[in-house]
Amino acid sequence: MNNIKEFFYKFFYFYLNNPKFFFEIITLFTISILLKIYYPKFRGFMGEFWVRIELSKLPKSKYIVLNDIMIYYNNKTCQIDHIVVSNFGIFVIETKNYYGLIKGNKYDNKWYQYLGRTRNSFLNPIHQNYGHIRALSNLLKLDEKYFISIICFSNQAKLKVNCKDEITHLDFLKSEILKFKDINFNYDINELANIINYNNITDRKARRKHIIDIHTKIKNDNELLNNMICPKCGNQLVERNGKNGTFIGCSKFPKCKYTKNRL
Numbered sequence: 178m179n180n181i182k183e184f185f186y187k188f189f190y191f192y193l194n195n196p197k198f199f200f201e202i203i204t205l206f207t208i209s210i211l212l213k214i215y216y217p218k219f220r221g222f223m224g225e226f227w228v229r230i231e232l233s234k235l236p237k238s239k240y241i242v243l244n245d246i247m248i249y250y251n252n253k254t255c256q257i258d259h260i261v262v263s264n265f266g267i268f269v270i271e272t273k274n275y276y277g278l279i280k281g282n283k284y285d286n287k288w289y290q291y292l293g294r295t296r297n298s299f300l301n302p303i304h305q306n307y308g309h310i311r312a313l314s315n316l317l318k319l320d321e322k323y324f325i326s327i328i329c330f331s332n333q334a335k336l337k338v339n340c341k342d343e344i345t346h347l348d349f350l351k352s353e354i355l356k357f358k359d360i361n362f363n364y365d366i367n368e369l370a371n372i373i374n375y376n377n378i379t380d381r382k383a384r385r386k387h388i389i390d391i392h393t394k395i396k397n398d399n400e401l402l403n404n405m406i407c408p409k410c411g412n413q414l415v416e417r418n419g420k421n422g423t424f425i426g427c428s429k430f431p432k433c434k435y436t437k438n439r440l
């Protein structure tokens with residue numbers, strides 16, 4: 178016990194006599210904590226940055242590049258990393274700045290990233306990007322066939338996916354886009370880009386507000402449910418008996434089909 182005490186005293190006095198060393202340790206410690214917290218964000222930011230650089234190399238007269246677009250679709254926000262509007266089609270690009278081994282199938286819900294022994298799952302980016310295309314097709318009143326989905330992985334990612342046509346590495350992104358010459362539609366690309374820009378939620382406050390709105394809606398719905406009020410139509414909720422036991426339904430059934438399992 179005394180030995181341990183002695184050790185701590187020595188340790189403590191060493192630091193007192195070497196304030197510079199002490200300061201360096203604290204600094205290193207702080208930096209490592211900050212890195213741990215902000216590194217994923219930083220990686221994401223850098224990933225989008227490199228894609229922006231690559232896209233800026235496209236001939237500006239034929240390709241209009243739009244970055245970080247957020248639009249409303251079905252009362253939800255939809256964030257799109259990059260859109261390239263051209264007369265060869267509208268390219269919708271989702272950036273995945275992942276490293277390690279990436280495995281996935283075109284129709285699976287989840288894809289996996291393998292880092293040594295750990296496996297992380299993420300949403301199938303093809304599905305995710307298809308949602309973006311639907312939102313844009315709805316906004317521009319343009320058929321989905323004019324949209325080209327591209328998932329852009331960082332060069333460090335090793336890809337084992339069975340849908341090569343939609344997936345690319347950062348280094349090949351530009352050539353991948355330039356490859357498309359089949360679609361030739363006579364829309365004014367400046368006008369299309371203007372529509373997207375006009376509908377882009379740019380205001381930081383508005384972007385944040387929308388996220389808060391989603392949270393408030395969930396909170397309000399819960400409050401209404403606690404008071405047995407239908408969140409869909411505002412009428413009274415009642416307890417009903419069904420095949421699988423009791424559940425809560427709207428008193429205005431069949432006009433309103435709101436149901437919920439017993440809380």
Ligand SMILES: [Zn+2]
Pocket residue numbers: 407408409410411412427428429433434435
């Ligand atoms: Zn109702």
